[in-house]
Amino acid sequence: MSNICVIGTGYVGLVTGVCFADLGNSVHCLDINEHRIKNLKNGVMPIYEPGLEEIVERNVAATRLFFTTDYTEALADAEFAFIAVGTPSGVDGEADLTYVRDAAEKIAEVIDHAIVIVNKSTVPVGTGDWVSDIIRKKRGENELEYYVVSNPEFLREGSAIHDFMQPDRVVLGSMHRQAADAVAGLYQPLRAPTLITDLRTAEMIKYASNAFLATRISFINEIANVCDELGADVREVAQGMGLDKRIGHAFLEAGLGWGGSCFPKDVKALAHMAVLHGTHPQLLQAVMEINRNQRRRVVMKLRNLVGGSLIDKTVGILGLSFKPDTDDIRESPALEIIHLLRNEGARVKAYDPQAMENTAKIIPDLELCKNPYEVAQDADGLILATKWNEFKQLDFKRIYSIMHTPVLIDGRNEWDSQSLRELGFTYFGIGQGNHVSAGA
Numbered sequence: 001m002s003n004i005c006v007i008g009t010g011y012v013g014l015v016t017g018v019c020f021a022d023l024g025n026s027v028h029c030l031d032i033n034e035h036r037i038k039n040l041k042n043g044v045m046p047i048y049e050p051g052l053e054e055i056v057e058r059n060v061a062a063t064r065l066f067f068t069t070d071y072t073e074a075l076a077d078a079e080f081a082f083i084a085v086g087t088p089s090g091v092d093g094e095a096d097l098t099y100v101r102d103a104a105e106k107i108a109e110v111i112d113h114a115i116v117i118v119n120k121s122t123v124p125v126g127t128g129d130w131v132s133d134i135i136r137k138k139r140g141e142n143e144l145e146y147y148v149v150s151n152p153e154f155l156r157e158g159s160a161i162h163d164f165m166q167p168d169r170v171v172l173g174s175m176h177r178q179a180a181d182a183v184a185g186l187y188q189p190l191r192a193p194t195l196i197t198d199l200r201t202a203e204m205i206k207y208a209s210n211a212f213l214a215t216r217i218s219f220i221n222e223i224a225n226v227c228d229e230l231g232a233d234v235r236e237v238a239q240g241m242g243l244d245k246r247i248g249h250a251f252l253e254a255g256l257g258w259g260g261s262c263f264p265k266d267v268k269a270l271a272h273m274a275v276l277h278g279t280h281p282q283l284l285q286a287v288m289e290i291n292r293n294q295r296r297r298v299v300m301k302l303r304n305l306v307g308g309s310l311i312d313k314t315v316g317i318l319g320l321s322f323k324p325d326t327d328d329i330r331e332s333p334a335l336e337i338i339h340l341l342r343n344e345g346a347r348v349k350a351y352d353p354q355a356m357e358n359t360a361k362i363i364p365d366l367e368l369c370k371n372p373y374e375v376a377q378d379a380d381g382l383i384l385a386t387k388w389n390e391f392k393q394l395d396f397k398r399i400y401s402i403m404h405t406p407v408l409i410d411g412r413n414e415w416d417s418q419s420l421r422e423l424g425f426t427y428f429g430i431g432q433g434n435h436v437s438a439g440a
């Protein structure tokens, strides 16, 4: 059993803290946001993550998990301090390390015993050394025994607890092998392959992994766009490709592209690091451009399908979160499509099982509906933007009868094109070799 402090109670920090508690450790989760900590103490989660509420409740009841805004309390007995604060994109795409610096300074200010500081946040290559410098300067003459370890996270929103408890690998980087071994010990119960390397290499593994996953998605989306013109079906192309063990099936689903709090930020940050150090990340630039274009292509297709103009047309959007099983709307394709549609004079309405509260905060005048059928009512077009399960088998006969014009854009290739066309819909998927035809 170890004493752990986790700084930051977002997707990464909260899941990391509660999972370490569930493995038997004593964990203090700290956040400077008093409202968030008050809610957590009352069992109110700051994020929607399947299974999170139960695991928090179980570990609070077992007095293994504590929430606080007080660094002194959080670090009192801590052997490990995980920095899991946000690293949002700066104006040029660089990672903003303000919160990392604040956390490192507070640790240096408060700590009175040897400690291992673990960078969990996704941070630019070299940040581990930077954190070490911050602490050394802050401590000045007041020497402290501390070690910095990079331990990047590979959690997917919507399956973060599963991904923590069943990781493909644990990556650790440090100048101090025994510190890395101590952090590896925390993960030992998970029995996952563990790679121990240096700080910079561990930090780069995180960026390279996310950038590669984003590249796979942009690649299959580029192939999808070619399939549309050549009459091939990208879903079966991906199936055929994935049977090659060197390629595999994961992250080859064509659609509206990638969003979320990680891929956009991490690909931009990696490209920024490359440019800053004199290399030209042409592939990463293309990966980002293809992703941006996926949204525009869908709006262009809809415009063509409704007669060449979206002015005064009513468009329904199904799904607002950047992916299913989360309430996170950061860089969500749905929101960008809504902006593009409204810029062309369309009236937009939307529904999402979890993300409407978050959406209303940033698009307060967006018409939000109670269910998918309200979205479809009198619509000239309906776009599937997020593949929530409840959108997969809608009553399309009912939808056909209530839409003003039966035009469907299946942004995630979730619906059955043949049966929808037989019902009389004009259906457009992504990369299905779309021979757009109503009722054929």
Ligand code: UDX
Pocket (backbone or CB within 6 Å): 153, 154, 155, 156, 157, 158, 210, 213, 217, 250, 251, 252, 253, 254, 255, 256, 257, 258, 259, 260, 261, 262, 263, 322, 323
């Ligand atoms: C990602 C990485 O998967 C995770 O390892 C890392 O720690 C954080 O970033 P996340 O952003 O939560 O996780 O979601 P993910 O499931 O990876 O999906 C990212 C985006 O790609 C979503 O918008 C999703 O809709 C999209 N996507 C995913 C595709 O468009 N096609 C695919 O085949 C897979």
